[in-house]
Amino acid sequence: MDMPTAWPLWRMLALALALLLGLACAQPVLAQADPDREAATAVGGVSPDTWRQVRSGEVGPNFRDSRADSTYNLINASGESWRQLRNRWVSPFGLIAVGGMIVVIALFYVIVGRKDLSEPRTGRKLLRWPLVVRSIHWTVATLFIVLALSGLNLLYGKFVFRPLFGDAVWGAMISASKVAHNYLGPLFGILLVVLLARVLKHNWPKRHDLAWFRQGGGLVGKGHPDAGFANGGEKLWFWLLATAGLAVVASGFVLDFPNYGQSRDTMQWANIIHAVGALGLTAVALGHIYIGTIGSEGSLEGMTTGYVDETWARDHHNLWYEEVKDQAIPEEQLAAGRPAPDGGDEAASRPG
Incomplete structure (x- = not known):
C-alpha cells in the first residue's frame, strides 16, 4: 500500500478515536440531564433483592444512614408507611372533622338559632371569671387560633x-407558618398547663353532669338541666384539653x-399523634367558640x-x-x- 492511499485510513482511525473520547467525556453530562440515568449511576441497580433487604430491616454498607451510630437504611420502609398513613388517613380525617363541624354549626344556627335568655336581664351581675383567668384564657385562645391556622396551612x-398566588x-406563607408554629407551640403548651391547673377545681365530674348529657344540654325535654x-x-372540653391537648403538646415538643x-x-x-390530636381539637374548638359567642346570649x-x-x-348554671x-x-x-369586693373572686371560685 503506497503512502497516498494510507493517509485516509489513519485519518479515519484518528476520527473514530476522537469520537470515542468525546462520548466518554459526555457521560456525566448526559447523566445529569437524565434523572433516571443519574439515579442509575449513583445508586446502581435496585433489584428485588435490594427491596427485600430494605423491608427486612437489614442494613447493608451501601444503604447506611450517614448519622453517627445509626442503624437505619437510607431507603427506609417505615418512612413510606408514615407517608401513606398521613396522606390516606390523617389528611382526609382532618378535612372531614373540621369541615364537617363547620357544616354542622351552620345548619344548627339556621335551624335552631341562638339560645336566648328565658327572662329579661335583671341588671344585677355576678363575678364569674377574675382578671387573671381571663388574661390566660384569651392568650391561650389566641395562640390556639394561630397554631390551628398555621398547622392547617402546613397540611393543606x-x-x-x-x-392561587404562585x-x-x-x-x-409556608415559611411564616412554620416559624410561627415552631416558636409559639411551646409557649401555648406552658400556658395551657397553667390554665388547666387554674380551673381544675371547677371541672371534677358530678352526678348531675350525666343528666346534663342525657338532656343534650337543654335541647332534649323541657327545662334546663342542673349545672354547677x-x-x-x-367539663368535657376541659378533659379533652387535659388529655388530647396535652398529647398534642407533648408530641409537639418531640417534633x-x-x-x-x-x-x-x-x-x-409523634407527627401522626400531633396531627390527629390537633385536627380533632380544632374541630371541637369550633363548637366551643360558637357556643361561647353567637350561639348563646350572654x-x-x-x-x-x-x-x-x-x-x-x-339559665345555664343554676346550682352555682x-x-x-x-x-x-x-x-x-x-x-x-x-x-x-375581693369576696367575689372567692365566690366565683367555689366548686359546683
Whole structure:
C-alpha cells in the first residue's frame, strides 16, 4: 500500500478515536440531564433483592444512614408507611372533622338559632371569671387560633394558596407558618398547663353532669338541666384539653426539639399523634367558640368583662347561682368603677 492511499485510513482511525473520547467525556453530562440515568449511576441497580433487604430491616454498607451510630437504611420502609398513613388517613380525617363541624354549626344556627335568655336581664351581675383567668384564657385562645391556622396551612395550604398566588407568595406563607408554629407551640403548651391547673377545681365530674348529657344540654325535654359552675359540656372540653391537648403538646415538643436523641420512628409517630390530636381539637374548638359567642346570649360577656347577668346564671348554671346569688351587684355599680369586693373572686371560685 503506497503512502497516498494510507493517509485516509489513519485519518479515519484518528476520527473514530476522537469520537470515542468525546462520548466518554459526555457521560456525566448526559447523566445529569437524565434523572433516571443519574439515579442509575449513583445508586446502581435496585433489584428485588435490594427491596427485600430494605423491608427486612437489614442494613447493608451501601444503604447506611450517614448519622453517627445509626442503624437505619437510607431507603427506609417505615418512612413510606408514615407517608401513606398521613396522606390516606390523617389528611382526609382532618378535612372531614373540621369541615364537617363547620357544616354542622351552620345548619344548627339556621335551624335552631341562638339560645336566648328565658327572662329579661335583671341588671344585677355576678363575678364569674377574675382578671387573671381571663388574661390566660384569651392568650391561650389566641395562640390556639394561630397554631390551628398555621398547622392547617402546613397540611393543606399547598392545595389552595400555591395555585392561587404562585410559588413566591406560597413560599413566604409556608415559611411564616412554620416559624410561627415552631416558636409559639411551646409557649401555648406552658400556658395551657397553667390554665388547666387554674380551673381544675371547677371541672371534677358530678352526678348531675350525666343528666346534663342525657338532656343534650337543654335541647332534649323541657327545662334546663342542673349545672354547677361548669356544666357537662364545659367539663368535657376541659378533659379533652387535659388529655388530647396535652398529647398534642407533648408530641409537639418531640417534633420541635429533635436534638434529644429521638429515633426516626419516634418522630414519625409523634407527627401522626400531633396531627390527629390537633385536627380533632380544632374541630371541637369550633363548637366551643360558637357556643361561647353567637350561639348563646350572654356567654361571651363572662369572659370579656368577667361578670354575667343573674338571668344567665340561673339559665345555664343554676346550682352555682344558688351558691353565689347573694354576691350579685347592680350594673350601675360596675359602670361607676366599683367592682365586687375581693369576696367575689372567692365566690366565683367555689366548686359546683
